Amino acid sequence: xxxxxxxxxxxxxxxxxxxxxxxxxxxxxxxxxxxGTNGTGKSTLAYLIMGCEGYMPSSGExxxxxxxxxxLKIQERSKLGIxxxxxEPVRFEGISVSDYLRLKNKDINPSYYLEMVGLHPELYLxxxxxxxxxxxxxxxxxxxSILALNPKLAILDEPDSGIxxxxxxxxxxxxxxxxxxxxxxxxxxxxxxxxxxxxRASQICNGKIVCTGNPDKVAEYYKSRxxxxxxxxxxxxx
Amino acid sequence: MSDLDALMKAFGEAGxxxxxxxxxxxxxxxxxxxxxxxxxxxEGLEVDARETMAGISAKVTVKEGxxxxxxxxxxxxxxxxxxxxxxxxxxxxxxxxxxxxIAHCIFPNAEKVRHIMDAVVEIxxxxxxxxSETHFHGLYGGIEVIPKSIVKIGKNGRxxxxxxxxxxxxxxxxxxYSVEAGENAVTELTARVFGHANDEINIKERVVLAGKxxxxxxxxxxxxxxxxxxxVTGITEGNAEGARGHVDCMEIVKDNATAKAIxxxxxxxxxxxxxxxxxxxxxxxxxxxxxxxxxxTPEEAVDLIVKGILK
Numbered sequence: 199x200x201x202x203x204x205x206x207x208x209x210x211x212x213x214x215x216x217x218x219x220x221x222x223x224x225x226x227x228x229x230x231x232x233x234g235t236n237g238t239g240k241s242t243l244a245y246l247i248m249g250c251e252g253y254m255p256s257s258g259e260x261x262x263x264x265x266x267x268x269x270l271k272i273q274e275r276s277k278l279g280i281x282x283x284x285x286e287p288v289r290f291e292g293i294s295v296s297d298y299l300r301l302k303n304k305d306i307n308p309s310y311y312l313e314m315v316g317l318h319p320e321l322y323l324x325x326x327x328x329x330x331x332x333x334x335x336x337x338x339x340x341x342x343s344i345l346a347l348n349p350k351l352a353i354l355d356e357p358d359s360g361i362x363x364x365x366x367x368x369x370x371x372x373x374x375x376x377x378x379x380x381x382x383x384x385x386x387x388x389x390x391x392x393x394x395x396x397x398r399a400s401q402i403c404n405g406k407i408v409c410t411g412n413p414d415k416v417a418e419y420y421k422s423r424x425x426x427x428x429x430x431x432x433x434x435x436x
Numbered sequence: 437m438s439d440l441d442a443l444m445k446a447f448g449e450a451g452x453x454x455x456x457x458x459x460x461x462x463x464x465x466x467x468x469x470x471x472x473x474x475x476x477x478x479e480g481l482e483v484d485a486r487e488t489m490a491g492i493s494a495k496v497t498v499k500e501g502x503x504x505x506x507x508x509x510x511x512x513x514x515x516x517x518x519x520x521x522x523x524x525x526x527x528x529x530x531x532x533x534x535x536x537x538i539a540h541c542i543f544p545n546a547e548k549v550r551h552i553m554d555a556v557v558e559i560x561x562x563x564x565x566x567x568s569e570t571h572f573h574g575l576y577g578g579i580e581v582i583p584k585s586i587v588k589i590g591k592n593g594r595x596x597x598x599x600x601x602x603x604x605x606x607x608x609x610x611x612x613y614s615v616e617a618g619e620n621a622v623t624e625l626t627a628r629v630f631g632h633a634n635d636e637i638n639i640k641e642r643v644v645l646a647g648k649x650x651x652x653x654x655x656x657x658x659x660x661x662x663x664x665x666x667x668v669t670g671i672t673e674g675n676a677e678g679a680r681g682h683v684d685c686m687e688i689v690k691d692n693a694t695a696k697a698i699x700x701x702x703x704x705x706x707x708x709x710x711x712x713x714x715x716x717x718x719x720x721x722x723x724x725x726x727x728x729x730x731x732x733t734p735e736e737a738v739d740l741i742v743k744g745i746l747k
Binding site for chain 1: 657686720721722723725726727728729730731732733734740741743744745746747
């Protein structure tokens, strides 16, 4: 059985259609990379799968382990095993890194997860998840917290973006950790070299999948694109 | 049970360590209402406290060059349902001295109680004072807390204060702090308050950066629920070359509570700089969603966020 099936999902904001009859699948324990330029609808898809407030498809289905979850709230989807690392993780005053990693399961060893994302526990466990962390540090801590949840599906929205971006090797290490745990990953990115670590890849353009398959081939296809910001008009895919 | 035993019992129930009274290396001053119950000093610390017609008056001096090793505990309270406690404090830290004062203010049964603190603090050159005040209130909300202080920090001096009222009902709170910082002096004023029911919170803190290269931070964190109201005024004046100040106010509002933040920043020297930030509103949506994506219920997420900002 598929872990996740997105079937004919359409979502718009105002007059603009952001996802247009969008379909894709993720197998259990599969890392599926979603590649696309800015403005193609990648993050919107992530919010729709996670069930964020204000994100309800106008048509189509989000099916998780055989059940439609369109109407479930974010915490209900989380209970099913879906979680997400936002592109720019929020900060929290007064919550230590140690407590943040143990939000759902007090029995886990937070040091273990910090080491997985390349952070020394003794330097970070007692720090706060607030604005004293750099962008890169915050992203690593978010990834560690997602790993600690041991989810069935982790949606990682551009873990490689930002000023303090994580290196390709950092991302490879994190993805390997998810795979070792048996988690599936929806890896959202606009960097073709990141796609190569996935089991399968898809390219999104103007709210639609334009190709799916072997990550090498999808990355090549993506490199040959004509547009760098999606306007749905320049490229030949739409 | 004696007044002292009763106050210490309430102190223990509020999470305090009663053993501090029996420790010869820890100075303390304990007062219930207008009665002085216990007092102990340590070397280099002079305490002249007395009961007066108007309440309790205490003159505290830390002698030059003395660094008080253990925090000095001030335990004030009214255990009766009705009453008034008026405390006048005159605190002086002489040159290059340092001390940390921890005030425990205990009003577990207050139905109609007033607690008035009037403090004048003078921090000498190179001296450092930390003042932490934590309140333990009951569930009635019939208390009025009126702390007022005027602080002057000398050259290279440091003054840090931390006011916390997050346990029980606030009642009416009216803070009025004013700090003047001299050359190279540093000050940080932090207040954390959680208002419930029809609590009324009024916080006014003023920092005057009078000396060259002085530094000041006013940080206020308020959470409100039910019908509670808060008005926070943070004033910082940059009056000297190299002075740097910041006002940081965050108020989280739930239910029908209302909050107001009034940051006032002024600069009269071209090489001074003062900044401010204020955030008022309901719990941040992105924070909520992040915590819910980590498996928390909406109620657990709100609770964690509020506790975090008040920590």
